[in-house]
Amino acid sequence: xxxxxxxxxxxxxxxxxxxxxxxxxxxxxxxxxxxxxxxxxxxxxxxxxxxxxxxxxxxxxxxxxxxxxxxxxxxxxxxxxxxxxxxxxxxxxxxxxxxxxxxxxxxxxxxxxxxxxxxxxxxxxxxxxxxxxxxxxxxxxxxxxxxxxxxxxxxxxxxxxxxxxxxxxxxxxxxxxxxxxxxxxxxxxxxxxxxxxxxxxxxxxxxxxxxxxxxxxxxxxxxxxxxxxxxxxxxxxxxxxxxxxxxxxxxxxxxxxxxx
Amino acid sequence: xxxxxxxxxxxxxxxxxxxxxxxxxxxxxxxxxxxxxxxxxxxxxxxxxxxxxxxxxxxxxxxxxxxxxxxxxxxxxxxxxxxxxxxxxxxxxxxxxxxxxxxxxxxxxxxxxxxxxxxxxxxxxxxxxxxxxxxxxxxxxxxxxxxxxxxxxxxxxxxxxxxxxxxxxxxxxxxxxxxxxxxxxxxxxxxxxxxxxxxxxxxxxxxxxxxxxxxxxxxxxxxxxxxxxxxxxxxxxxxxxxxxxxxxxxxxxxxxxxxxxxxxxxxxxxxxxxxxxxxxxxxxxxxxxxxxxxxxxxxxxxxxxxxxxxxxxxxxxxxxxxxxxxxxxxxxxxxxxxxxxxxxxxxxxxxxx
Numbered sequence: 194x195x196x197x198x199x200x201x202x203x204x205x206x207x208x209x210x211x212x213x214x215x216x217x218x219x220x221x222x223x224x225x226x227x228x229x230x231x232x233x234x235x236x237x238x239x240x241x242x243x244x245x246x247x248x249x250x251x252x253x254x255x256x257x258x259x260x261x262x263x264x265x266x267x268x269x270x271x272x273x274x275x276x277x278x279x280x281x282x283x284x285x286x287x288x289x290x291x292x293x294x295x296x297x298x299x300x301x302x303x304x305x306x307x308x309x310x311x312x313x314x315x316x317x318x319x320x321x322x323x324x325x326x327x328x329x330x331x332x333x334x335x336x337x338x339x340x341x342x343x344x345x346x347x348x349x350x351x352x353x354x355x356x357x358x359x360x361x362x363x364x365x366x367x368x369x370x371x372x373x374x375x376x377x378x379x380x381x382x383x384x385x386x387x388x389x390x391x392x393x394x395x396x397x398x399x400x401x402x403x404x405x406x407x408x409x410x411x412x413x414x415x416x417x418x419x420x421x422x423x424x425x426x427x428x429x430x431x432x433x434x435x436x437x438x439x440x441x442x443x444x445x446x447x448x449x450x451x452x453x
Numbered sequence: 454x455x456x457x458x459x460x461x462x463x464x465x466x467x468x469x470x471x472x473x474x475x476x477x478x479x480x481x482x483x484x485x486x487x488x489x490x491x492x493x494x495x496x497x498x499x500x501x502x503x504x505x506x507x508x509x510x511x512x513x514x515x516x517x518x519x520x521x522x523x524x525x526x527x528x529x530x531x532x533x534x535x536x537x538x539x540x541x542x543x544x545x546x547x548x549x550x551x552x553x554x555x556x557x558x559x560x561x562x563x564x565x566x567x568x569x570x571x572x573x574x575x576x577x578x579x580x581x582x583x584x585x586x587x588x589x590x591x592x593x594x595x596x597x598x599x600x601x602x603x604x605x606x607x608x609x610x611x612x613x614x615x616x617x618x619x620x621x622x623x624x625x626x627x628x629x630x631x632x633x634x635x636x637x638x639x640x641x642x643x644x645x646x647x648x649x650x651x652x653x654x655x656x657x658x659x660x661x662x663x664x665x666x667x668x669x670x671x672x673x674x675x676x677x678x679x680x681x682x683x684x685x686x687x688x689x690x691x692x693x694x695x696x697x698x699x700x701x702x703x704x705x706x707x708x709x710x711x712x713x714x715x716x717x718x719x720x721x722x723x724x725x726x727x728x729x730x731x732x733x734x735x736x737x738x739x740x741x742x743x744x745x746x747x748x749x750x751x752x753x754x755x756x757x758x759x760x761x762x763x764x765x766x767x768x769x770x771x772x773x774x775x776x777x778x779x780x781x782x783x784x785x786x787x788x789x790x791x792x793x794x795x796x797x798x799x800x801x802x803x804x805x806x
Contacts, residue, residue, distance in 0.1 A: 252662060285668040299659040302682065
């Protein structure tokens with residue numbers, strides 16, 4: 194029933210800078226995510242990890258530097274040695290290569306689970322109604338919610354909503370999937386079901402970038418952990434290197450605090 | 454409590470507690486706590502007020518019937534008379550056309566005000582400011598007398614008055630009806646714009662972001678994702694505005710359009726039966742408002758889908774289920790939950806006796 198093949202994208206972030214109202218939140222970030230790699234972004238709140246994630250699919254513009262997925266600039270085009278911001282239509286097209294799952298799900302409350310998933314493929318005229326429906330049912334089955342196709346988001350638990358949101362993000366078969374604190378808004382007993390789905394995606398080899406506070410999960414699933422603080426990458430490496438034997442004092446302090 | 458109140462602190466607590474214990478045990482002896490009846494709070498003041506209100510309403514209804522100055526005969530004579538029906542036609546068409554003009558232009562203005570372009574948003578702001586400032590009557594009179602300010606209208610060289618490509622006399626272009634539509638529609642647009650804008654900004658910005666992240670194009674984002682959610686707060690206000698228009702349309706009597714209110718005025722100016730003819734208008738306005746209010750209920754319900762785990766039943770559904778339970782009771786079958794089952798009772802009919 195699995196209607197989605199694993200696609201892998203290469204993400205390259207070069208010297209990205211971003212300021213909000215004169216406050217620089219990203220101070221020159223370089224990051225490469227290999228195809229099929231699972232990267233966890235950790236850091237204290239305000240460290241810029243969510244902003245970095247959002248620059249990858251151009252929900253946040255950058256002031257300097259660039260972001261590419263498989264060598265293609267997201268949101269920009271290289272002309273005469275400068276990056277020109279693309280027109281809305283082209284941005285939307287390239288953005289579909291990068292899916293995102295939000296902390297607060299942001300499902301469309303007036304559409305059923307099924308309609309939430311079919312909306313984007315239908316809007317972009319990629320699939321016929323019947324094909325979109327079949328795809329959506331396959332995705333719902335994959336996240337374990339086949340019987341909830343006709344339920345509205347408010348009739349679902351938080352964990353179920355987030356699983357529908359993941360299915361929705363997968364409907365466009367993105368090369369990269371971004372997770373912005375996917376379990377932070379969930380009751381503790383619902384965290385597991387969402388992490389299970391993400392774990393499956395990781396096994397399938399989809400490129401994943403995950404902002405999370407679930408240290409245990411990051412340790413288990415991530416190939417690499419990147420620790421940010423005050424808009425800079427402080428430390429990166431395997432989960433074991435960063436979480437068990439952190440080299441920087443700042444990382445040690447954070448890990449100690451989070452692990453309690 | 455008053456009996457135990459004077460008891461000093463040094464008094465052994467056994468006294469009052471013992472008394473309470475015996476009281477409760479005797480109570481427990483008498484009733485079975487498993488089947489004990491629950492008595493809700495009695496709202497005496499609510500009952501008294503309700504009775505008073507009922508009395509006032511009944512008194513008023515009685516006076517309606519007995520007071521012959523209402524002249525119900527005259528009312529009946531004119532209720533379906535031709536000028537009144539024509540007047541209703543005008544009232545309804547003025548309302549419908551100016552509502553369509555008003556809400557279409559209002560949507561554009563709302564989008565303009567929310568636009569990132571400072572020019573668009575200030576033009577929209579300026580429009581709303583101006584048309585909310587000018588009284589509707591003044592506007593209608595100006596539109597009707599536009600020929601006085603600009604005797605001809607047409608296309609020509611900008612900023613001159615002599616070279617015309619096409620040219621029409623204003624009086625021909627702007628009839629009384631057109632002046633009324635212009636006045637009502639443009640006036641309505643300013644108010645609708647704010648209602649629609651209010652609805653749009655009330656939708657969680659995360660919805661915009663999620664739709665954009667999915668690559669959904671801007672227009673579809675608006676019409677498929679944002680507006681349907683905004684409609685929940687737009688519909689009640691919009692219905693207010695449309696009902697306002699139905700009666701607001703009566704101001705066009707200043708340019709002698711024979712809508713409902715103007716029609717009854719003409720009649721009572723002739724026969725001096727002011728009250729029964731005003732009642733004709735009032736009853737018609739009430740009927741129109743009733744239909745619009747029912748429509749509002751169902752439109753709101755449509756846009757409320759997904760907003761609650763389950764929507765409450767509509768009055769029609771409630772009535773149907775009430776009828777079917779009553780029917781079931783009549784059939785004396787042991788309380789089947791559904792109507793259709795009750796209609797073919799398996800139990801013999803003699804069982805009722």
